[in-house]
Amino acid sequence: MKTIRSWPLAGLLIALGAQADGLVTPAIDGVVAAGTAIVLIKEDFKGTEGPIALPDGSVAFTEGQANRITRIAADNSVSSYLENSGGANGLAFNSAGELIAVVTAKPGIAVLAPAGKERVLVDQYEGTALNRPNDLVVDKKGGVYFTDPGARPEAGKPASKTAVYYLPPKGALKQLATDIERPNGIQLSPDEKTLYVANTFGDHVLAYDIKKDGSVGARRNFAKLDGVTQNDIGGITSGADGLAVDAKGRLYVASAAGVQVFDSKGAALGTIALPKAPQNLAFAGEGKKTLYVVGRGAAYRIAVLTPGFAGRVK
Structure with a gap:
């Protein structure tokens, strides 16, 4: 399918x-x-990760293999939002309107835009380089929570270290957790009292109570995931990846089973199955009433009854 750049009717035809x-x-x-309707926007993207709402209501996501951030407009037309993205994965905006990303070309967290404001926020912890950060979320103070699952494990080879971190607005990087098999997507509850972490190599989304300084309490299982299978290194995998929250505090999880939805207490509400396993998701569009889901080179959109949380881009 060809990329659609300017013909508004094309989005309707795809839908x-x-x-x-x-x-x-x-x-x-x-x-x-x-x-x-689960609307297929386009297939054959070169990587599909990190979607967020843009200020105009459109959505942007990362094409890591193309080293690009791509935009999908309200009419489903597709265009380049930012080239030479540093291998960006997870995306966010801070209160100053700066685009923050997990970058993988030189692993770290960086500001990518606007032009002239580009800079690295962090690329090491206590003098040791970060492995391969994956996803992030920015709190209302301007602090950045992010995951570092390292390189994908291979049978017979030592696993790289994994961690969850918090970069406060001022001060040194804090390491919050090192006991998650493969931390992946990360998200905050609307009231920012709870931090959620998707564990790809586990059967639960994990949760942590957040303290005043941004650090967290003990790990707990929050939501039991469906579709758990054996992975190729002798463990289990749920495929749990990106996370998003709606205005009622429900948690949406991109996983091997599809988009799994849980209430604010962790009770399962249902699953939206997709032709390809999703990797990440975000609310965007007018009033954030559209759920955009990306994964395995494809992008979809779904009209929802409850809008996404308005207090953050995701």
Whole structure:
């Protein structure tokens, strides 16, 4: 499928095609109505990660293999948002409107835009280089929580160290957790009292109570994931990846099973299955009433009943 750049009708045609193929949602109370179209926007992207809402309501996500950040407009047209992204993965904006990203070309957290403001925020912890940071979320103080799952483990080889970190607005990087098999997506509850971490090599999304200084309390299991299977290194995998929250504090998890939705207490509400396993997701569009889901080179959009949380870009 060719990239659509400026023809508004093309988005409608794609949406009609997706509906004709029978891609629809189940009923999930307060989340989606039964039979809501799952609209295929485009396939064959060169990587699909890190979606966030842009100030104009459109959505941006990272194409890591193309070293690019890509924008999807309201009419489903696709264009380049930022080239030479440093291998960006997770994205966020701070209160100053600066685009912050996890970068992988030289692993770290960096400001990518606006032009002239580019800088590295952190690339090491206590003198040791970070392994391969993956996802991030910015709190209302301007602090950055991020995961570092390291390189993907291989059978017979030592696993790289994994960690979850917090970079406060001022001061040194804090290491919050080192006992998660593969920390991946990361998100805050709307009230910023809870930190969620997706453990790809586990069967639960994890949660931590957040302290006043940004550090966290003890790890606990928050939400039990479906679709857990054996991985190729002798353990288990849920495929848990990106996380997002809506205005009611529900947690949306991109996983091997699809988009799994949980209430604010961790109870399972339902799953939206997709043709390809999703990697990440974000609310965007007018009023943040559209859920954008990306993964395995494809991007989809789904109209939702409850908008995304308005207090952050994701």
